[in-house]
Amino acid sequence: MAINLNGVGSQPTLNKSDRIAREESAVARSSSSEVDSKKTLAEDTVQISSVAQSLQASAGADEKSSVDMDKVEQIKQALAAGEYKIDTEKLASRMMAMDSLFA
Template sequence: MAINISGVGTQPTLSTNKNDRVQKDEANNASQSSSVNSKESLAEDTVQLSSVAQSLQAKGSDNESEVDMDKVEQIKQAIAAGEYKIDTEKLASSMLSIDELFA
């Protein structure tokens, strides 16, 4: 048994008139240029960090110096040589510890 539903499978009619597209583009361009002009007249935005944020920022730059670059280089070389071994039990234990923080 066949069911005929009108409108299913038909494509909507699109306006392909070049003048319609040009008018829409011109309207979009006009609205964009007016919004740009209004933005240019606005004052500049400023941001002030709280003392807590400033101290965290200073601590963040201190942490960069705590990276042991010699150890990083050793690990890179071991990975490149295929000699880097992963302790899977230690990894699994660490993952479980992290999971418990969110439980």
């Protein structure tokens, strides 16, 4: 038993040249929308509130003051020379203390 499906569906049947023309116009539209979106992106701006700026400035100051760069350099040199010793018991106890903060 044969079923005739001609004319079923909302899309009309297109020949090859019509399909190519539609594809080319779709590509042209997408290319122009990409250009428009790039133009829009170039115009976007971001403003940081004064509170956020002051928090950022104070965080940067805290980081700079809390790092002992002399000690960092000593540790780097000891690592490079293979002389840096790690106290594993001290490390383990500090890891356990930190872990208890999150338990």
